[in-house]
Amino acid sequence: MKFYLVSVLLLTFYSQVYSQKTSSEWLDTLKRKIILSEKYDDEKLTRIYELYHGYTGKNKTDLYEFYLKLYDEYSFFNFDSAFMSASKLHELSYELNDPVRTSFAKMKLSFVLLSSGMFKEVLDSLSRVKLEYLNVAQKAEYYILMARCYYDIADYSNDNVFSPRYNIEAGRYIDSSLNLLPVNSFGYSYYSGLKEIRLGNDDKAAVHFKKIIDNPSLSPHEIALVTSTYADIFTRKDNPDTIIKLLCKAAIADIETSTKENSAIFNLATLLYKLGDIENASLFIQKASVDAQLYGARQRMVKLNSVMPLIDAEKLSIVESNKKKIVIYAVIITFSFLILIFLAFIIIKQVKKLKAQQQVISKKNKSLQDLLSEKENLLEEKEWLRKEIHHRVKNNLHTVLSLLESQSVFLKDEALAAIQDCQHRVHSMALLHQKLYQSENLSAINMSVYLPELINYLSESFNIKERIRFHLQIEPLELEVSLAVPLGLILNEAITNAIKYAFKRPDNNDITISMSSLSNKNVSLTVSDNGIGLPEDFDVETTSSLGIKLMKGLTEDIGGSFTIEGKAGCKITILFSIDNSLLHKSKML
Structure with missing residues (x-):
């Protein structure tokens, strides 16, 4: 009972602290940051450019360190480039015959695959990591990657049979990481809180997050991570105002660091859509879509494709409703004016009144024809978009096939057979999407x-x-x-x-x-x-x-x-x- 009261007091205190700046002010700040997002991206690309042109390495060890720095720049920015950098790390570690670097490179490669929702490939990659070559911090990172993978699989399954099992398995890996992390570290508090959230213990989770959320030494990425996760607690407590503020803070941190592998702005758009704020929901879902496409987050694009049509349809409905109101007001004003003319000039203006009424009818017919034409255009656009989605899915799957093919060059025996089996499975799905976008029935x-x-x-x-x-x-x-x-x-x-x-x-x-x-x-x-x-x-x-x-x-x-x-x-x-x-x-x- 005492622990529960402490948790409630912490949540109440945090809500009051964030109430100093209203949710509308946070949303305005976020919109200004979105306008500046290209500036932050240009700064990121400038750092990458300088990294390329500043390379003066003389051996493979220097080249390994170069690709490690390149990976750090790309890991949250672009999947393809991050995957290439991690693959190069893995390749160079073998050439250096360094098992420590090899195990470390496999973990970096696994992180990129996990960010793109490729769960089976993540588990295959991590299963080949040799823990005896990792230091304590790297072992903790390994266990956290395994936990994240199983948590993501549980969310993807979203059922009452397999999801609980995946959550339990993830919890075991979280426990293993907590045994290695320093008790006073960010990671220890954050992953302790995350585990409690997944177990449904929101009050216990709040205590862990409160220890770190106001820490001024947190990096922007850590701020985004803890605030977006902390928002889940307030979701179940039906506190949308605080959720908006937390997700805005997370999204702002992501924009300032050009983090494209994110979820805060998507969750914010979904919440605003449910609250009826269609204008902001539409703006933020578009930003989330741009980020997902730039990074190459396949799993997140699937979620976006299920939400974006709903928001666009609601936005279109509002526009149509406003159009109808304008038409109604115009008709009322027109008829009022005609009535005044009729009263003033009952006989003299009779012919003019009939002509005016004919014009009104013609305008209405024209408006009706325009609406019907617009409806037909929207239906054609919808069909085109559905075909484009299947086409892009097919292209993305062929990209995966190409990546698997390029990777298979470096593999032999069982690893090569596993890659080839994956190629066959991916091709079966790519062929299906090819047939869909070529067919009239989508x-x-x-x-x-x-x-x-x-x-x-x-x-x-x-x-x-x-x-x-x-x-x-x-x-x-x-x-x-x-x-x-x-x-x-x-x-x-x-x-x-x-x-x-x-x-x-x-x-x-x-x-x-x-x-x-x-x-x-x-x-x-x-x-x-x-x-x-x-x-x-x-x-x-x-x-x-x-x-x-x-x-x-x-x-x-x-x-x-x-x-x-x-x-x-x-x-x-x-x-x-x-x-x-x-x-x-x-x-x-």
Whole structure:
């Protein structure tokens, strides 16, 4: 009870301190900073330019230190450049045969991947870090990266089954980092508070944040980090005024340091939209979009794309409402004027009055035609934007493929195979988005077109030629993207496993793929082969195969059932149920 009272007093005190400057004043300050954001970005680019042209290194150790400085400049500014710098660090550490630098470089690379939402790649990268080569501070940083990754995965999953498990796992890594961080340090207080927030202990979290939030020695990045996280507590306490002030302070710190890997201004725009402040919400969401695109934050762009249309639609609604009011006022004034003319000149102005009324009708018809034309333009723009989104997603996925391809040059054996497996998975999604933006129907994809192209890609990638024959029995079904993406990944894993492990003989090898609609809104996807089958002791629940786990997990994500049989060859069956509105026969029938 005593701890609770102390926490409430701290929250009350902090709210009073921030009330000295109103939320409107904070918003005005932020808008002025947005105007100056190009100036801060130019200063950042000038530092990078001077770093490049001031390099006078003579050996690989000097070059390693140069790329480390370059990474520090790019880490919160641009994903591609930060990734390149981290990759160079990793490459040079191997050339220097320095395991300490190698482990440190892997952590830097993992941070960049995490900032872009590439969770699996982060876990793969961190799993190769050798902790024995790290000092105490670096080990704490490693545990914090692992915790952040699992927290982000929990937020991405956002369910009642897996998210709690990910939060628990993240909490364990937070505990490991706290055992290494100095008790009086910023990191110790911040991550202690973050852990309590994730556990729902807002009062305990407030005590930790209050220790550091007013510390004048905090860096701008630390200010942005602690204030944006602290705002979460006031969100659950329904205190929007304090949230606005905290998020403004975080966003200002991000702008002053040209930090593009941020979330404060996006969260602020979302809050203002809910509060009905559409003008400021629109301004801030545009800024958040520019930052996300400049950095290359793929996961954040997905969130932005779900919010921006809502804000734009609300803004358009307000504009339309104001237009209607103006028209109404104009009509009222016009009719009032006409009535006065009618009273003053009942007979003399009768003809003029009729002409004036005709003009009013013509204007209304013109306005109606303009509105209809504007509506058609907006619908065309909407369709164009949806196609552009799929096009950009496809291009981004091809960029990822290119990065994986360039990385694979430096890898061998299992690491190379893992990269190639990732390439196949990314290609299955890129192909889907390519089909979408090339199609007239942007919400569903014809599986009888998509799946054969995916299978043909895998056949060419593994160079199987005539050694394996594919037999396709795929009905022309059209499924929404939310189902087509996981089904494409499942098929990718099933065929890849069959090509790699099913066949020992040089010919007479067959893989059969079928997809058909069943009764009761069910759909069946089957992949079978005439290979060697599964080991007698195989258990789908205990297997360590990443491919099997991925297929089983993706099946669960779409609410389906996953079965695998391996007595005479191997047969994988996916059954899932969908609404009639999501399933319909192609017009080709």
